[in-house]
Amino acid sequence: MKDKFNKLKTKIKENKKKIAIVGVCLIVIVGAFLIWFFLIKPRKIDYDFEALFLEAESYYAGFFGARNIGIDTNQKLEDGYYLVVDEEFNNLDNLKKKMNTLFVPSLTKELINLQVEEDKPLYKEVDGKVYYLTGYSAGIYYTMRKNDFKIEVVNPEKVILHDTITYPDLEDTSKKATYDYVVIKENGKWVFQTFELPVSLYFYAS
Numbered sequence: 001m002k003d004k005f006n007k008l009k010t011k012i013k014e015n016k017k018k019i020a021i022v023g024v025c026l027i028v029i030v031g032a033f034l035i036w037f038f039l040i041k042p043r044k045i046d047y048d049f050e051a052l053f054l055e056a057e058s059y060y061a062g063f064f065g066a067r068n069i070g071i072d073t074n075q076k077l078e079d080g081y082y083l084v085v086d087e088e089f090n091n092l093d094n095l096k097k098k099m100n101t102l103f104v105p106s107l108t109k110e111l112i113n114l115q116v117e118e119d120k121p122l123y124k125e126v127d128g129k130v131y132y133l134t135g136y137s138a139g140i141y142y143t144m145r146k147n148d149f150k151i152e153v154v155n156p157e158k159v160i161l162h163d164t165i166t167y168p169d170l171e172d173t174s175k176k177a178t179y180d181y182v183v184i185k186e187n188g189k190w191v192f193q194t195f196e197l198p199v200s201l202y203f204y205a206s
Helices: 003-039 049-063 092-099 105-110 196-205
Strands: 072-075 081-084 115-117 123-124 128-132 145-155 158-166 175-184 189-192
Touching: 003 081, 049 092, 049 158, 049 175, 049 189, 072 128, 081 175, 092 105
Parallel strands: none
Antiparallel strands: 072 081, 081 128, 123 128, 145 158, 158 175, 175 189
């Protein structure tokens, strides 16, 4: 009888140890989940990324013939360059500063220095004035698209705008394209790390 009691007592102790171990594991798992949920898990960021996109798109379009750039046709240089009167594009220093609030510096530099032909930049400055090389229209306006964004917060300093694009204003309205716009926080400001004109993707859409 005494042996049975000791065996029962031993089993209870062993079960208590197992229960204690399981309890500790559960506490650790719950604790890890709470830390992830409240401290690590990306939360919704209170920022209007779509408004940022629309502004960035309007400037980006000015480098790919998808936006009308105001020019003075009476003031012409050689080879099709005309004086820019568009206030957003008639000062390259100001344009660069503005674009650096929308794009990462490397992307801004790439656009500002864009050459459409060898030794022919799209925009060039002569005697303090900016001239635009005409004849490079895309034949399609940048707003001729419909965007459907899904915002993914990767971390507090990185967001991806998953864009599904349709083209209700163009000939083939059944076409769809997708693009992931990466937006990062640099020096306290959100800027695009990657960018493409949705309307230009029409030519590659299916």
